[in-house]
Amino acid sequence: MHEFTVEILTDNVARVTGTGDELVAPAGKTIQDSIYEYSQQRAVDAGEPVEVAVHRSGRCTQVTVAPDGTASRSAPTGPIPTAAVDRGEEPANADRATQEPVSLTLDALGRTAYQARDDTGQGSAPHPARAVRRQPVSVLAAPGIVPGATEPAHTGMRGRLNAVLGLSLSPKPSSAEMRLRAAAATITGPIPDFSTITVANTKGGVGKTPIAVGLAQTLATHRGGASVVCADLAESGGSLADRVCIPPADGQNIFGLLTADLAATGHLRPSVLGRHLTRQPSGEDIVAGHHGTTAQDEGLDRDGAAALASILAHHREILVADTGNNPLSGSWQWAVTQADALVVPVPLRRDAATPAHRMLLDLSTSHRVRLDRTVVIITDGPGDNPMVECDTVDAFIALGVQVLRMPYEPLFAGGERIVPHHLRRTTTDSLTVIAATVVDLITRTG
Missing domain, CATH: 3.40.50.300 (P-loop containing nucleotide triphosphate hydrolases)
Structure with missing residues (x-):
């Protein structure tokens, strides 16, 4: 099985380790959408599923993508170095990872949610407390809902992937769902x-x-x-x-x-x-x-x-x-x-x-x-x-x-x-x- 690593650098930019390919999410799409499309194309070229390790801030998620677009959570089939090791850096949360067990859940392709657990099994804050910058306007207001590409697809292949795998892929701009x-x-x-x-x-x-x-x-x-x-x-x-x-x-x-x-x-x-x-x-x-x-x-x-x-x-x-x-x-x-x-x-x-x-x-x-x-x-x-x-x-x-x-x-x-x-x-x-x-x-x- 073909394997490669993708590191998410910002909210709309990612880099494929070893090839130098840079993925940039266009307007209306998330970087996870771009990683998914890139992975599917790699699977089509290879004629078989590919295994992609998605890194972000020292955290890793393994996803297998088939040529037909099917994506599923997977365990690595071989040793894949972390993004921090590739850069010769020590992961920022290495000490914390050795001290507390961490539960990992798949939220979307390449996007993970970490939650540290204390001895009682109850969730605790995932990161140390940081200084809060005072804002002149309250940030507690509910975010506005912008219709269109910001809402995950509900129909078509992407809608089925979202429903089955818990992904949040956006519909294609030219799709019937977007026209409706x-x-x-x-x-x-x-x-x-x-x-x-x-x-x-x-x-x-x-x-x-x-x-x-x-x-x-x-x-x-x-x-x-x-x-x-x-x-x-x-x-x-x-x-x-x-x-x-x-x-x-x-x-x-x-x-x-x-x-x-x-x-x-x-x-x-x-x-x-x-x-x-x-x-x-x-x-x-x-x-x-x-x-x-x-x-x-x-x-x-x-x-x-x-x-x-x-x-x-x-x-x-x-x-x-x-x-x-x-x-x-x-x-x-x-x-x-x-x-x-x-x-x-x-x-x-x-x-x-x-x-x-x-x-x-x-x-x-x-x-x-x-x-x-x-x-x-x-x-x-x-x-x-x-x-x-x-x-x-x-x-x-x-x-x-x-x-x-x-x-x-x-x-x-x-x-x-x-x-x-x-x-x-x-x-x-x-x-x-x-x-x-x-x-x-x-x-x-x-």
């Missing part, structure tokens, strides 16, 4: 006081309601409860109430909210508002449309949609508007023209792609700014025609809108209630990226 972390950070970022996200396509049955529900769930999951409300703005009530986890009770709909007793200021008290909304497990609220069945029932118009938004703006951050199929209705026109971000679901069928493209062409002449805040979601589903994809994507890109892809989700296609923990992992990840893109559109200036 960046998306989550974007979702939780600051946005304007009140924003409207409109999900629209004049063709029915293309998945507007599932996308609206999933988007509201994702935003609320990251931004917190009572920050998002999803409303059915169809002229005549749509299917929102039939797709959410917890259906609304009788009377919990837009018209019930609009006719509620208003305070003198024209604002609803939070307690009154809460009686007309239906809280979902992810923390978002929904307000259903009104299914009128008589001639006296009127559909939701532009003024009704604007009044709803005015009420919600005092209590929520984001309105996700699920629209109907009639572009001539007042509620549809309000939702599309007032959208801070427009989301257009498009299955790979010509009868779904053509109306969506025609809708955006009309907006390009009347409300050009809307296209700058539009994202098209290509969804997979039964009956898709792959031959349509290239033409569809090219047509939307030619309009200057963003195009994202979403994998097939049986819960969306089956018409069932959308329970977050029943969604596929690929669906949850896709919704996270879509939500981050939408927040980018909302915060875009100009």
Whole structure:
């Protein structure tokens, strides 16, 4: 078995004894990450596991790294000199090591924790007391948590190594895990006081309601409860109430909210508002449309949609508007023209792609700014025609809108209630990226 020694000189620099190779940890990585990658490459070159002795401040840890990246704690197979002997120096803690037994535990690759034990078996301070330098500011405050590469990997090969061996390897910067972390950070970022996200396509049955529900769930999951409300703005009530986890009770709909007793200021008290909304497990609220069945029932118009938004703006951050199929209705026109971000679901069928493209062409002449805040979601589903994809994507890109892809989700296609923990992992990840893109559109200036 090939053997070599690595000495950690600083928090981001290490040296390979005998070869002169110097390992420098790049930004976002620890020196342990660099030692692990170097050791794996040595194992690949040798075609067999390598044994690395990692020294730091006179302390040594033996780790065996296989060509496939598997790392495990090991005992040395041969005499490996300590780093202090190589330099002709005496270890600084030599006297202490002969006086007290020391227990050694593996904390991470090349990183060790020493704890001296007294005669009672209880732990004692690992080093002699040193003079404490007085600081003008207390150092006892909890350290801030910086998302990204500072957090160990949870998925992929590195995540499995961390879980099995207790390592703390960071995810690769280009990994899916890092992209999802960046998306989550974007979702939780600051946005304007009140924003409207409109999900629209004049063709029915293309998945507007599932996308609206999933988007509201994702935003609320990251931004917190009572920050998002999803409303059915169809002229005549749509299917929102039939797709959410917890259906609304009788009377919990837009018209019930609009006719509620208003305070003198024209604002609803939070307690009154809460009686007309239906809280979902992810923390978002929904307000259903009104299914009128008589001639006296009127559909939701532009003024009704604007009044709803005015009420919600005092209590929520984001309105996700699920629209109907009639572009001539007042509620549809309000939702599309007032959208801070427009989301257009498009299955790979010509009868779904053509109306969506025609809708955006009309907006390009009347409300050009809307296209700058539009994202098209290509969804997979039964009956898709792959031959349509290239033409569809090219047509939307030619309009200057963003195009994202979403994998097939049986819960969306089956018409069932959308329970977050029943969604596929690929669906949850896709919704996270879509939500981050939408927040980018909302915060875009100009």
